Amino acid sequence: MLSIYNTLTRKKEIFEPIHPSHVGMYVCGPTVYGDAHLGHARAAITFDLLYRYLKYLGYKVRYVRNITDVGHLENDADAGEDKIGKRARLEEIEPMEIVQRYTNHYHANMAQLGMLSPDIEPHASGHIIEQQQFAKKILENGYAYEMNGSVYFDVEKYNRKYHYGKLSGRKLEDLITNTRELEGQKEKKNPYDFALWKKMTPGHIMHWPSPWSEGYPGWHLECSVMSTRYLGEKFDIHGGGMDLLFPHHECEIAQSTAALGTESVKYWMHNNLITINGQKMGKSLGNAISLNEIRFFQEAIHYLKRLMILCPSVFLSFRHTTAVLLTFQTRQYRLRKKDWNDYGREWLCSTGLPLHPPGRLMPLLLNRKASMRLMMI
RNA sequence: GGUCGGUUGGCCGAGUGGUUAGGCAACGGUCUGCAAAACCGUGUACAGCGGUUCGAAUCCGCUACCGACCUCCA
Structure with missing residues (x-):
């Protein structure tokens, strides 16, 4: 049935x-x-x-x-x-x-x-x-x-x-x-x-x-x-x-x-x-991730499949910090600064994680917890 | 206004009828010259109200919030 x-x-x-x-x-x-x-x-x-x-x-x-x-x-x-x-x-x-x-x-x-x-x-x-x-x-x-x-x-x-x-x-x-x-x-x-x-x-x-x-x-x-x-x-x-x-x-x-x-x-x-990032993915909106791009990621780092969502809040919850951020970094241009200022920052505040804009946050997290801590404000 | 979703412990996030998901943070401990790292332990949460059921986070109804879409568009 x-x-x-x-x-x-x-x-x-x-x-x-x-x-x-x-x-x-x-x-x-x-x-x-x-x-x-x-x-x-x-x-x-x-x-x-x-x-x-x-x-x-x-x-x-x-x-x-x-x-x-x-x-x-x-x-x-x-x-x-x-x-x-x-x-x-x-x-x-x-x-x-x-x-x-x-x-x-x-x-x-x-x-x-x-x-x-x-x-x-x-x-x-x-x-x-x-x-x-x-x-x-x-x-x-x-x-x-x-x-x-x-x-x-x-x-x-x-x-x-x-x-x-x-x-x-x-x-x-x-x-x-x-x-x-x-x-x-x-x-x-x-x-x-x-x-x-x-x-x-x-x-x-x-x-x-x-x-x-x-x-x-x-x-x-x-x-x-x-x-x-x-x-x-x-x-x-x-x-x-x-x-x-x-x-x-x-x-x-x-x-x-x-x-x-x-x-x-x-x-x-x-x-x-x-x-x-809370907005419809659409050809004419210029925010679409094409299947060829996904294909690229799958070949480059296959276990990232799950990360197609690419929202700033997701990646911090997982252990695979390194891998996740690799994607994130590559895709950085797709995340608008505004999202970070309005949402990301405030959110990061409540998680106890370092308050850095994505550009600086990236290398820190790539080195995992230890350096993260050291670099905290 | 119309259509469709979502609401899970400090933060994320699984979970579609019956064992504590998991992670991050936090706290306690082991270790350590001090830290860090590592390891061990600690949290019984599911928006509210009502219903179905032996039993519901999970099914049904209502309410409240939040969101996406409603223009070519998948």
């Missing part, structure tokens, strides 16, 4: 597949414009475990995990720009070259971690037609509208019949104030509407022809499309990181429901995030 915490119902439920003996499972995979980091590993491991366990239980499982390799928005500074395109211009190579490189890296990392491969690993760029068809279907069903070559999802209309916000627990009226400013905001009926197809802006590298414009698919469409394509209109499990809960998965539900008239996913699962 397997019970699963279902984000949709906010309850732990006993797992019962839609079709006896078969399980369909879709997991949001990486955006391949950079090295995979610990966060990717966590998601992969979480669902690798589930995949193995389901198979162990005797189910025939189809595990689908996508590769996101088409235009997604970056941030407010350069909103509307294709991430992969941007990176490619900087390095002056083909966008698909970047995609290929990081896809390869990702696969290598997953192999290093002993992960089973998904049964199907669809690329968003390989399903442009299907995405257009899906958008068309939503248009036909009246839950989207075209504006200047872009197609937007009509959230308000959808919400009249269905419930937008059921997964994340949001209310539509609260969303009005909390939507970020994006290019093309004015052409939307409502700020919370999202794009199914976006007309390209000049300089945008990855784009495809469509009935509406030369452009690229919306940010959430690929998952709705590829999941239902390979697992059917109804399937069992959809997984991903907690940070995808809203808006990504919420929009996915809306898209699928609007297109198919029925909800697709039975169990929604969200793994929690990895934080570093």
